[in-house]
Amino acid sequence: MNNSWFTLPTLLLAIAVVPAEATQDERRVRGEKVIETLAGTGGQPVLQQMHKDFPFLAGAITDYALGDVWGREVLDHRTRQLATVSAFAAQGNLPQMKIHAGYALRLGVTPDELKEIIYLTTVTAGFPRAIDAAQALREVLASADASPP
Amino acid sequence: MNNSWFTLPTLLLAIAVVPAEATQDERRVRGEKVIETLAGTGGQPVLQQMHKDFPFLAGAITDYALGDVWGREVLDHRTRQLATVSAFAAQGNLPQMKIHAGYALRLGVTPDELKEIIYLTTVTAGFPRAIDAAQALREVLASADASPP
C-alpha cells in the first residue's frame, strides 16, 4: 500500500532497546520516528493538537506508547497491529480501531485480513461489537481507496 | 511445543469453506476437528460438560465459533490466537485469555511473544488490565512447564 514498509527494518535496528542512560529527549525522538513509520510524514493529527493543550498526555503517548511499546521488536509490526485492532474491536473503541486499521493497511495488511479480525470479534465480544467494528472498518477502507498513497 | 502444528495444513485443506449444502451434522464434525487441533485429543473440558446441561450453547460454540470461525483460512492459526489473546486481555476476560494462551503455546507461539501481547495491553486497555493479564499468563506458563506435551 506504500513503501514505508521497506524502511522499517532499518528503523527497528536503530531503536532496539532503551539503554539505562537514554534521556527523555532520546525517548521522544524514538517515539516520533515510530509515529512517522505508522502514520506517515504528516504525523498523527490528534496527537499534534494534544501537544498544545494536554502536553503531559501527548508526551506520554509519544515516549511511552509509541517509543517504548511500539518500538519493541519481538513481534513484527503487522502482527502487533492486527492484535491491536482485535483489542479495540472487542472493547468497542472504534476511533482507536480505525487509527490502527489505517496503520495496518500502511504496513501491508490486506483488507481481507482485517475483515478476519472482525469475524473473530463475533466470538471474543459478540455480534453487536462485530457489527460496530465492521461499519468502522468499512469507513477506513473507503477512505484508503479514495486516497491511495 | 507439540507436533499438532504439522497436521494443521492438512486439516485446513479439509475444512475450507462451508458449502451451502453442508448439514448441521457436517458442521459439528468440522468444529470437533478444530477443537482437537487446538486443545488436543482430550478435548476442552468446559465444553464437554456444557453439552450435558446447556446443549444449545455447547452446540453453537462447536458449530459456529470453532467450526465456522476458527475453521476459516485467511489468517494463520498463530496470528489468530495472538489477536484473540489480545482481545481477551483488553477486556479483562482472564479465563478465556488463559484458554487461548494455552492454544497459542500448542501452536508454537513462544512465551516471549505472548508477553509482548501483555505489554501491548498497557496501551490498548491500561496498566490494571495488563497486570491482571500478566498474572493470568504466568499461571498458563507455569502449567505448561509442569506438563510439557
Next chain:
Amino acid sequence: MNNSWFTLPTLLLAIAVVPAEATQDERRVRGEKVIETLAGTGGQPVLQQMHKDFPFLAGAITDYALGDVWGREVLDHRTRQLATVSAFAAQGNLPQMKIHAGYALRLGVTPDELKEIIYLTTVTAGFPRAIDAAQALREVLASADASPP
C-alpha cells in the same frame, strides 16, 4: 402496532428445531423469515449492506443469531425482546438497543413497558446508562409515532 404478530405462531411452528440434516441453505431461509417477522418485509438495512462487504458476518447474523437463536421457542418473542433491550441498555449499546426496541414495538410491547426496562437499568447499570438509554428510546418512540405501520 402491526399485524405481523398474528402470523408469528405459524412461523414458529415452521422453524421449531434445527434437525441434524438441515443444510446451510435451510438455516439461511429460516433466519430470513425471522428477520421479516421482526423488521417487516423491508428487511434490516444494516444487515443488507453487510451482505455485500462483510459476507461472513452477515451470514452468521442471519443463520446463527436470527435463525438459530431468535428462532427458538421456549420464551415468547415479547419477553425475549424485553430481555434483549435490557441487556443492550445495561451495556450502553444504544444502536442495538434502538433496533430491538423497534422490534419490540412491532411485536406489541407498549412504550410504557419499554420505559420500565429503562427504570430497571438504573439498578442494573447505574443512572448514566439509564439516562443514555432513555434518550435513545425517546428517539425510537418519536420515530414510531411519525411513521405508524
Next chain:
Amino acid sequence: MNNSWFTLPTLLLAIAVVPAEATQDERRVRGEKVIETLAGTGGQPVLQQMHKDFPFLAGAITDYALGDVWGREVLDHRTRQLATVSAFAAQGNLPQMKIHAGYALRLGVTPDELKEIIYLTTVTAGFPRAIDAAQALREVLASADASPP
C-alpha cells in the same frame, strides 16, 4: 417453586405508587416487603451485613432499588427478573446474576426459561459472557435442587 407468588398481587396492591407525602420510614417498610417477596423471610444476607458498615448504601438499596424500582407495577415480576438476569449476564456481573436467577426461580420461572436467557447472551454479549453465565446458572440450579423450598 414456592407459594410466595400467590401473595404477590396483594403486596403489589399495597405498594403501588409512592405518594408525595410518603416518608422515609414508609419507603423503608415497602422495600423490606419486596425483599421478603423475592428472597424469602430469611432476607438477603449481603444486604443485612451492609446495614452495619455501609448504612447509606444498604438504605439506598432497600428504599430505592427494592422499594421504588422493584415495587413498580407495569411489568410483572417474572418478566422483570428475566430482563435483569439478561442485563447482568451481558455485563458479566455473575454474583448479581446468581442472586436474581434465584429470585426468578422463587417466582416460578423455569430452569429452561433461564437457559434461554443464556443462549440469548451469545448474541447480545458474545460467547465468553454466555459461557460464564452458564456456569453461574449451573450453580444456582444445583443449589436450588439441593434445598427445595
Next chain:
Amino acid sequence: MNNSWFTLPTLLLAIAVVPAEATQDERRVRGEKVIETLAGTGGQPVLQQMHKDFPFLAGAITDYALGDVWGREVLDHRTRQLATVSAFAAQGNLPQMKIHAGYALRLGVTPDELKEIIYLTTVTAGFPRAIDAAQALREVLASADASPP
C-alpha cells in the same frame, strides 16, 4: 468562576441528613437545591426534558442521585466532582464526564486540576480512554471560555 460557591456552606447546613420522617416532597426540594448549586439557576436541561417523558427516572435522579447522594457532607463538593470526573473518564462515559467537569469548574476547580484527572486516567483505564477524555474536556474548557459566568 461564579459565586454559587459561597452559598454552598449554607445549603449544606440545610440539607444535612434525611430524617426518617422526611417526605418525598421534601427530598425533591432538596435535590432541586443541589442541582441549582451545581448547574446554576437555569437547571440541567437533560433532566428537565426527562421529567416530561421519563418521570420516574427524572424523579429518581433528583431525589436519590442529587438529593440523597450529592447532598451528603463527608467529602467536600470539589473532591467529589474530581472523583466523579475520574470515574466517568475511566468508564469512557464522555457526556456525563462533560456535565460533571462543568460542575467542577463552577465550584472553582481549575482547568489544570481537571487535566491531572485525565493524566491519571492513562493509569487507571489506558491511553485510549485518556485521549477520549482529553478531547471531551477540551470542549468543556472551550465552552467555559466562550461563556464565562
Next chain:
Amino acid sequence: MNNSWFTLPTLLLAIAVVPAEATQDERRVRGEKVIETLAGTGGQPVLQQMHKDFPFLAGAITDYALGDVWGREVLDHRTRQLATVSAFAAQGNLPQMKIHAGYALRLGVTPDELKEIIYLTTVTAGFPRAIDAAQALREVLASADASPP
C-alpha cells in the same frame, strides 16, 4: 495512620518535573521513591514479582505510572488516591481498588471518606458495582485494623 505523610513534601520537591536530560535510570529511582511513599519500605509485592518475569511491564509501571504520573504535583496525593479509588470502583476493578484504598489510608484518608466514594459509585456506575466495591473496601478496612502501622 503512619508518618510517611510528613516526608511527602520533601519527596515532591525532589521529583517535580522530568527534565529533558533525565535518564532512564533517574526515572526508575524516582518511581521507586513514589512506591515507597505509597506502600511503605516493604514495597509493592505484585510489582516486585513482576520485575522477574514481566520486566518491561514492571519497568513501565515504576517509571511511567509511578514516576511520571504519581510523581506529578498539581493535585495533592489524597485527592488523587480518592479519584483513583473512584475510577477503579466504577470499573469494577476490585484488586486495584483495594491497593489504592490501602495507599489512601496510609496517606491519612479516613474510612468514612472512602465510604463516600462507594456511595458515589451508586450514581456513577450503579448499585452492583457499589456493592462489590463496598465488600472489597470492607476487607481493606479489616486488614488495616488488624495490622495498624
